Amino acid sequence: MTSRDWRYFWLKLIVAGMVVVFGATLFTVQIVEHDKHVAEANVMRIKQYELLAKRGEVYFMDGKNNVSPAIMNERTWTIFVDPYFIIKNAGSNGVLSKEETQAKLVEILGDAINVSWDKVWANKDNMYYEIAKNVDYDTVVKIKEANLRGVGRKETSRRVYPNGTLAAQLLGFTNAEGVGSGVEGAFNSRLTGENGMLKTVTDVNEIPLSVGDDNIEIKAKDGESIVLTIDENIQRKVESIIKKAVDNHKGGIGSASALVMEPTTGKVWAMANYPTYNPGEYWTEKDANIYVNRVTETPYEPASVCKPFTYAVAINEGKLNPDETYLNTGSTKVDNRVMNNAYGTATRNGVITFRKALDYSLNTGSIEVLRKMGDGANITYDARKTLYSYLYDSFGFGKKTGVELYEANGIIVSPDDPSGEGNAVRYANMTFGQGMNLTMLQVAAGFSSLINGGDYYTPTVVAGTYENKKLVPAEAKLPVRKTISNGTSVEMRKMLQEVRSENGGQNDLPGYRVGVKTGTAETINPKTGQYWSGKTNASALGFGGANDDSALPSYVIMVRLDGETLLWGSLDAIPVFTEISNFMLQYLRIQPK
């Protein structure tokens, strides 16, 4: 070959060399190391996302068939900045400087910004700093239109309470950790739902791509939307009535609670507490006690509203004819302890029927009834055992009712209690509702069976679920047990209607029959463990709507006023009861007789 040929040969050799070297490298990368690179690629671009389940909403009943919103979700946005990006790219490609970005954000968001800007820019390696939360739609649109680079937004959700403070303690709230109170807390697992999962090949901006066979999508299961048995109209009315009572009493009533339920189903129609708060802004409250639903969570000594239970037990056991008489001397001695009637009942001293003793709420009468359950003269172990068995096992006192809400156990002492506390003195007290700690719901649920023919229904606040804009009713609940006979129940209704005639019956709407029992309880000073001398609680417990002997009552109402001074069941609780009762008679369209 000539010199020129050699020179061309070298050039051709480069071409051949290129094909060989590149070919060998490509063979290694594309075929030998194929699996390795596929694995590397998957690490880089297969992303796994959590698909967030929507939290269920909560509704009230609005009349018999309609629902109205109680807790809703609202779309909101969290605005964040990327200090690293802004500081690094300021001035190029339309990226504003941190000062300009900050000024624009302040202009749009104003007070919604809840951070110190010095902190935002302090760490220039930080790529995510939240500057405002719960930003509404209109504002986020402005942020979007401003097209600020290095500023991001992500959709979040906020719970809103369209009725403000209505049923605040019942509805409750959850905090950022998912711990909460009321329906929000107790129903948390049903409301939460299950998050789904999306595993997909994404582009470099983490937007899912349709290519690839390994994409997995498990849809999020949204939380259930719960419809409460609470009727918005009744709740609203009851709240306004107890608020008025507290306001009118000028500091004498520390707090007021009321419960309205349907005695023939156990459904709670209203559960109200005052003073109250706005769960949408729960963090503004200083005293956490205001969150507590006293109807189910704060047991107390309900006092004389419990006397009908003592009577019912004795009648049901065949140990008492209410028309029998006993000698009321104003006081009676139990185990060396003298027990008195309430102040101002001295005019009732003398021989009196038990029926009348209930009308005037004489403690001696109730104690005498308990004696009759034993040997007639003493509060025997058997008498105590009988009363305990009814109160605890049948009426469900001193234990959780099983309602879907948070509730307290309360305390009721058994005669077999090893401490010996279940003695005659305590049981004498228990006949008129002292010496035991009960929640309003326990008492009202037991009372429902007392006047409905003896059927105990587990109280409930769930009417059903809300699916596809329709109420899907929960399965109707059957009574769980028999507490007393129907005959006893009829007798009790009659007796309580008589009590009503002595206790505000004149204010009932004409043509209706209402039964009630009041209670005035001494309360214990938590500091000393002794009864206060100047503070009492006032309660009223009753029913309405049973217009003839065979008809069952339509509603049960229980009112509890915690006194800062001396309150009286008949003076303070009865007007509240009456107003609610008269509203219920009309609201339920019960025909007068």
Next chain:
Amino acid sequence: MRKHKADRIIALMVIILMLISLVIVYAIGGRVAVANNAAHGKNFSDSYFFTHHAVVIGASILFMIIGYKLPYQLLAKIAKKLFWLSIVLCLMVTILGRMGAGIVTCDLGACRAFYVPVVSVGFAPVELLKISAALYGAYLIKSRKETKQLDSKEFWVPYASIFAMTALFVGGFQKDLGSTVVISMMLASMALVGGVSWKNLVIAGFVLLLAVGVLIAVAPHRMARIMGWEGEGDSYHLESSIISFGTGGLFGLGLGNSIQASGYLPESLTDSIFSIIGETWGFIGTMAVLIVFAIMLTRIINVSRQTEDTEKSLFTVSVFAWILSHVIINVGGMLGIIPMKGITLPFLSYGGTSMLFAAFAVGVVLQISGWTKRKESNEDSSSGWGQRRTRYSGSSSRS
């Protein structure tokens, strides 16, 4: 010497590459647009890249036809002026870029192209420099050879000046080491084939190595940066490129299934298009493309070998070196064999000037291929140059 048919295989290879390019850009253009819009706040439509590319390919074919039709003598006549014009344009792009003029696009501090906003056409003067260096270099060797001054300073001074100016204006000011290497290879290939003595070739290579050595010694950090051994984004770019090739496997993911194009692989339409081909059509696809290039390059060098006119033969070999060095630098970089340099893959990469001028240069080679002496004996060829030159001197108007 009679005109015969041009080498249609070369033209066919170019057309094949252009079609592959068009298909790839059609398949991934939309995805690249989406990724670009999301990452840089741009507003490209799905069809933007494809439409733009189709226009450029149409224009490139037109340039190839012009190169084929335009008599070489005419080009040779203006070679020197064209060279100085390119140098001036290369300087201007740097100066205007430093001044921040809107008609120059700069990327990461390197200003390499003019930009006409209304018609969105870019023009990189270095591509004009490539073709004018080829024309001027070929003329220099031919004329010094005639006067037997090929191994004297009459040749070396101007010839080395072409390299020196390229190194300064392109390698230095534009920070375009890739194109500097390409032009160096073009000049080297012409010197090699043009008959410069081995001794002087070795000396030239040695001086070049020494110069690089001195630069490294004086400013090691800067040299390292220029050579691309410390580039910040390069390791990510290489990693993504290797993943593209690697996930492609033997047959590839299929057309339109590229995932790397959705923003993972930088420059997936331009410098990294070979990686996308590897992902789309696998080892089969990449080898096919390499073989198309090998056929084209072999045919081009055969044209040079069989062309008796020294100037045309040298021009042809420089086009060979031009395309070959582009392929080596681009593919070698994408495979991690050599440092990655921002350089296009001829007839495949999306982009204007590079494809237009490469197509024009191949057009000129096609023109030259119509005048080759075929099946001649090896013995004549080298000795025959001198005599046969005179036959053309009449038709050449250069004095």
